[in-house]
Amino acid sequence: MAKPTHIDMAKTPQESRLDELIDTLHSGQQLTEDEMAELEAMLSADHEARAHYILRQELHTMLEVDKSVRLQLAIDELPDHILTDDFADEQVPESDDTPAPAPKLSRSSKEAFRMATSIAAMIAGVIGMLWMYVQVEKFTQIEAANEAAKKKAAESEVAAEDEPEKPGTDLKEMKFDMVDIFKGTTKLIGL
């Protein structure tokens, strides 16, 4: 037997009883034989009671089964800030033709980017200086070797006038050993 759930002063006792029986059905319980007979009597006698019963069954079914109603319930369940506050400061283009604003970096991203740029510039500067140093060093060695070769050639010019001149090292043959440069660079920056 369904227990009375509440008293509604706007309804007659019979209407309240009809709602109680419908609520029992909607709670998933089976009505007893007496309750079914009671419900049958109410619905058979009164066209309005029948319409009320049908509409209440329909409402229960809409809530339980209809996808659009369930979607509405799910949307209502979302906290308001998810739908509004978080997006309050976002700039939304007014129409499809309006280009969206370029994505902006956050403050922390900007700091990190600035620091990375500085470090990269510093490393590039060190590599450049090292490269220049190696070039000058090699140039000096080649010049010294050339001078020594010329001097030696001049000294032996008379003694060995018929012998072919030995080729000296020339700037055109200068080769840069990039492996040495990078080894030097990594040592210099302490990696």
Next chain:
Amino acid sequence: MPACDLSHPSFAELIASHQPRLVGYIRTMIADEHAAKDILQDTNMALLRKKADFEPGTNFTAWAFRIAYFEVLSWRRNKGREKVQFSSELVEALAESGEQMAKNYDTRLEALKSCLSKLPDRQKAIVQRRYLSGESVQTIAESMGFKANAGSQLLHRARQNLFQCITRLTTGS
């Protein structure tokens, strides 16, 4: 028996979109939730079997309701003897009223969606948990800090408010 052709999307869509109103219609005649779902499945099979009988452009709801009504009668003949059920006269009267009232189903559905947002917070919460999450009234009541009977009352008031709101919106009263 006509071939069951599922390749007809509009027919399949019609059946799918009519599931809520079909089960609601069956429930009015069979006061048993589980039996109503079984009869809905039988009705769906019958609709597919009789697809060739349906003339596109005619009233699908009325046609589908008629088939559902015959499935209800069949269930009552075969399995309904074991259960307490309404008389044949009342089932016929409910079927007739149900078919008439189904004409404004879409209007009431739209009204319901509008009414849901107007419910007081606690009533809305219990409706969401009962119908969307499928929780029992007892579980919801316990988590909200009151007894099961008070939970049933709260849900009852929510349904009543929704019902009255739909009636106001659809009848203008």
